[in-house]
Structure formats: C-alpha cells, structure tokens
Amino acid sequence: MSQIESILTSIKKLLGITEEYTSFDDDIIMHINSVFSILNQLGINDSKEFKIEDKTTTWDEYVEDEENIQLVKSYMYLKIKIIFDPPTSGTVMDCYKQQIAEYEWRLMTVQDNKLNDE
Numbered sequence: 001m002s003q004i005e006s007i008l009t010s011i012k013k014l015l016g017i018t019e020e021y022t023s024f025d026d027d028i029i030m031h032i033n034s035v036f037s038i039l040n041q042l043g044i045n046d047s048k049e050f051k052i053e054d055k056t057t058t059w060d061e062y063v064e065d066e067e068n069i070q071l072v073k074s075y076m077y078l079k080i081k082i083i084f085d086p087p088t089s090g091t092v093m094d095c096y097k098q099q100i101a102e103y104e105w106r107l108m109t110v111q112d113n114k115l116n117d118e
Contacts, residue, residue, distance in 0.1 A: 005059055006058055007055075007059055007062065008032065008054065010059070015081065015084065028084065029054070032052055033051040035075070042108055044107050059072075059073070079100060081096065
C-alpha cells in the first residue's frame, strides 16, 4: 500500500469492502476517528488531534514516519475489525486482542525511543 493512499479506502479494503460501496462509510469513518483519538492518547502524533471526514484524507497527512505507517495501519484495521465486523469465534477475538495489545506496546515503545533520542 502506498502512503499516499486514502485512509478510508485502505481500511475498507482490509475489511473486504470495495471503494465503490459507500453504505458503511459514515460508520467506518466514525471508527477511524475513534482509533485516531486512541493513538493520540498513546502519544502517537500527539501534537495534533487528527480526524477524517471522507476518502480524500491520506496516510501521509497523518504520519510522516515511514517506519511506523504499516504498524499504524495494521493497528487501526484490527481495532475497527473487532468493532465493525467482530469474529464469531472467541479464540479469534482473543488473538485479535492480543495482537492489538502488542501493536499498542510497539507503538508506545517507538514513541518513547523518539522522545529519549531528542
């Protein structure tokens, strides 16, 4: 995925929804913005409150750090997946939650390392 890709479009793709199908866009946008708030609380991109309103907002508008963009995308996808389209299996849900916790830890570790380097 290219960093200049639409945030909404890329998350929809990961959820298995085509760009043309817009019935759930408002719901997905709400969840995306909730995850941006969580990322802000974790200290990721904490210099600004970030939100999207449509498919025109791209990943490079949110994060300039090439190193973490894929981790942020994966984290956002899993957070939205368990809200928007939760798995029916408790085992799968537990795996998602464990992966989310690992991503949160890694994102905070990267942020802490950046602060220590300054």
